[in-house]
Amino acid sequence: MPEGDTVWRAAHLLHRALAGNSLTRCEFRVPALATTDLTGRIVTEAVSRGKHLLIRFDNGWSLHSHLRMEGSWRIFADGRRWNGGPSHEIRAVLGVPGSTAVGYRLGVLELVRTDQESAVVGHLGPDLLGPEWDLAEAVRRLRAEPDRAIGEALLDQRNLAGIGTVYRAEILFLQGIHPRTPVGQVRDLERLCERVRQLLIMNRSGFEQNTTGDRRPGRSHWVYGRAGRECRRCGTAIAMEEFGPYGQERVSYWCPHCQPLRPG
Structure with a gap:
């Protein structure tokens, strides 16, 4: 299972690629989110919390993911071939001008209200890589x-x-x-x-x-x-x-x- 440093790095790369941009493409390939479309929403930030990852949007919602044993987020520049695994393992696609973030084999993928993120990460102890490490x-x-x-x-x-x-x-x-x-x-x-x-x-x-x-x-x-x-x-x-x-x-x-x- 990816550990805190791996998830922190994934959040850092996602933030650098997506934050401040409006989504030009949004696909969620899990049943609970199959009809959800965030195209046009602005990504405000991507952050890690322990082994959890949160991508926040300007409409007050956050995309919560957990990599579990084999999951990963990959960033691809426009025109580059996606190579994180077969297409049937893709769970999320978030595109902005110039690049696309693709989530492979994500063990958890769900939308939660940003002001209610504690429902999915509130049980965690102090984050070893968090700004408020205690x-x-x-x-x-x-x-x-x-x-x-x-x-x-x-x-x-x-x-x-x-x-x-x-x-x-x-x-x-x-x-x-x-x-x-x-x-x-x-x-x-x-x-x-x-x-x-x-x-x-x-x-x-x-x-x-x-x-x-x-x-x-x-x-x-x-x-x-x-x-x-x-x-x-x-x-x-x-x-x-x-x-x-x-x-x-x-x-x-x-x-x-x-x-x-x-x-x-």
């Missing part, structure tokens, strides 16, 4: 369930919005914390939250997530996606498992030596 509130929400595994709590978007399995694995390695460590045993939640925010900020303008600072091929991550391979620090084989609430289990990676599960 460290104290994120930590307060995490600490509300001290017996919950930190690896599970970090993925709960109600605690802090924007982190997914990649950054979960990488920040816990960098902090030396086992994913199953109870939140109440994590010594410095403030530093953990601030460091993961730094990782997202560092990656939001690029097209390849990198947490090691090493740009050589195959060296972009410390533990994520490296099950069975040697830890870059100590040489121990990286471990992997899936855990989380029933039906929401997510893959987790860690180094058994660098991130031991400590008793009590």
Whole structure:
């Protein structure tokens, strides 16, 4: 699933291409919006909220989308061939003079009143890449369930919005914390939250997530996606498992030596 940095970048590109322009083309290829036409409306802005994306219009409505596992928004200059996937995977087409935004495989696509956006994003915790990031509130929400595994709590978007399995694995390695460590045993939640925010900020303008600072091929991550391979620090084989609430289990990676599960 695309994480907060990917969604932030998509919103930034959509804003640059669409904001301030009137729509010359509008197609929604989902049943609930099949008859909706916003042609002529002005796009006022595109913003991200965690893993959610909102495109706002001058008539007081917002287009809410969520990329889920495989979704994407692509921008194409006039005359350029669309290449984000087969046409049957297109869910939205928004055209302005000079360019067209095409939404592929969007897991969620709906219109909501701009003044009622809280109905779709109000449950989210502080946005790691938002202008109103609130460290104290994120930590307060995490600490509300001290017996919950930190690896599970970090993925709960109600605690802090924007982190997914990649950054979960990488920040816990960098902090030396086992994913199953109870939140109440994590010594410095403030530093953990601030460091993961730094990782997202560092990656939001690029097209390849990198947490090691090493740009050589195959060296972009410390533990994520490296099950069975040697830890870059100590040489121990990286471990992997899936855990989380029933039906929401997510893959987790860690180094058994660098991130031991400590008793009590």
